[in-house]
Amino acid sequence: QLSLFRLTVKTPFRTSHSSVDSKEMKKFQLLAHKWWDEEGEYSALHSMNDIRVPFIRDTLLSMGSNYHMGNPLSGVKILDVGCGGGLLSEPLGRLGASVTGIDPLEDNIRTADRHKSFDPVLAKRIQYKSSSLEEIVEESVETFDVIVASEVVEHVADLEMFIRCCSQVLKPEGSLFITTINRTQLSYALGIVVAEKIMGIVPEGTHEWEKFVPPEELEHLLESNGFSVKTMKGMLYNPLSSSWSWVESMSLNYAVHAVKSGAQGQSGPTDAPSETDIQQRSATAG
């Protein structure tokens, strides 16, 4: 049975597009119960916590002033976009943050809610909502200190609108963390052929190579929508040790930390989208 998914949503910018792609939702529907099997289909995402959580934690600690013993992220409001079963929301919650996790797929939210319910501390710190990013924009303007969009932007229909919505719900000088996959020959060979079809590290059909996002494109979109990109670094998965590490090259997976400008205006150049940009975007939308 198909879950409910929303194609047309109210947005302040465009009425006919949404960042949610219905085909993507169908793929995740089938695996909605498998999130918390550390050795199952999502094991690579579980191990990714070993580098993405310290990345987020240490970046915020170096920016922030007060440190609460035992709760390094205490007082920080985080939005986890595309939270899935809550794999990243839970560690952030354990570190003291108030986390709102949103995901368009209701079954994912149900799994996430059930999993956190057994831990009274997490149950209080994390709130899950079945929703797309656009739908919460109106009620959450400049609400969050941090947005994390991990392994999400390669699934969205309209990346620029996604980034604009992030900007709207982020407080000024708030942080945006993204992890995603580059669009290169290498990422096709390793990320799709090997990871999905041969080794089964990622469930088959999860990714479409055409929707992978090159870092230059992401950086450009961020800078032209009010963000200043602070850090970009490559990530590499070792299937034998089931572990991730930071690497120089961003030809496969990479992570980004960007900060929303503090002033009312935009921090980066506001270029009109070029011809190639428009063509690229319409090729990747829907």
Next chain:
Amino acid sequence: SSAAMAAVRGRAVLAPLGPRFRPGPRTPLRSAASAAPPLYDVVVSGGGMVGSAMAAALGHDIHFHDKKIALLEAGPRKEYDHMPDTYSNRVSSISPGSATLLSSFGAWDHVCSLRLKPFQRMQVWDACSEALIIFEKDDLDDMGYIVENDVIMSALTKQLDAVADRVEVFYRSRAVGYTWPLPSHSCDTSPWVQIELADGRRLQTKLLIGADGHNSVVRKEAEIKNIEHQYDQSAVVATLHLSEATDNNVAWQRFLPTGPIALLPLSDTASSLVWSTSHEHASELLAMDEESFVDSINSAFWSNINHSDFIDTAGAIFRSAISFLKPSGTAVRQLPPSVAKVDPESRAMFPLGMGHATEYVQHRVALIGDAAHRVHPLAGQGVNLGFGDIACLAHHLSAAAFNGSDLGSLKHLLKFETERQRHNVSLIAATDVLKRLYSTRLAPLVLLRTWGLQVTNALPPVKVRI
């Protein structure tokens, strides 16, 4: 086809984690429980030296500041307001590494302010051949400390009291049942370990640490296989008074054919006895009058009855041979002190054995101390192995807490297991081999260990490793 792909997964190369998740028909619990038992982040089962130190180490860890820890101890709370004048007969040889661990959460200061005896030298020799090995650090630092177990417990209790807001100690509380969670992906039942106490109270925990000794209930309930072997030996302990006051900063151990006898310094005039010998001889030693007991000890250290001319000559020849190569390695032999008196009530005996758990960890379970490994006292390592376990596990749990990880996750528990098994197995095996090697008068084996001991003494790098 996805099953076929699963078989090809790189992860299949590594040891499968399947058996570490225990399936079992258990009562499912409802999640938003009205009557849910209190949930702890960590429960340590067993309030001896190792269990108490584990709870104290976590309680003082900065990343556990807001966590809830419980320590379950079957016995009553003991007050250690002041130490009696007489020494207790249960003492431990504490290595510098263990002292470092204890000082990391403020317990070593208490030990120092109570009482302890540092020693700078260890002399170990063979009754059959006089082959000798002397351990001492180049800078004449302390090699180790002889501390009464009660002193250590007093220091640990004090440091537990200091973090009572984080660590709850349950005295007179024996766990009678453990319920293990199902594998994590079946979401309908509680993911935590359920513990039932003898008085009917229930607890839940994200991680259960078994520090409940060599007959560990946690290990048995988790169905972790244990390789164990009862030695045909018991250890006799006693508190002894020396004939004359001396610096007493040397630990002595002589290997008799029946087993090693050790004299561990307590003060300038007192030493602690640990004599491993056959069960029959141990019972005799306990039964005999005090004078005969003292005579037996002195005779054990001084008598040459086990020598044979052949071995003596062979040993002497070998010694002169290697003195060519490494003149510094044939160090001066000191004479052990002689004993005058034994403390009246201090004689006791307990049986010896060895044990090693095949696994130290499972999903949400970890074993430390004697629950994981049990050794012969001849190496003076027992409690130090336990403290080493604590230092390693606390390090990994602290990092996991700082990463926001689920504390019971096998990922970091396996790292602890690998590190400690690598360290422990060789030491436990070597101790076992030494015990067997030294339990004989057969000339070839005596020669073997004689020459081995002499070579080891002469070669600095090997000694340092030990």
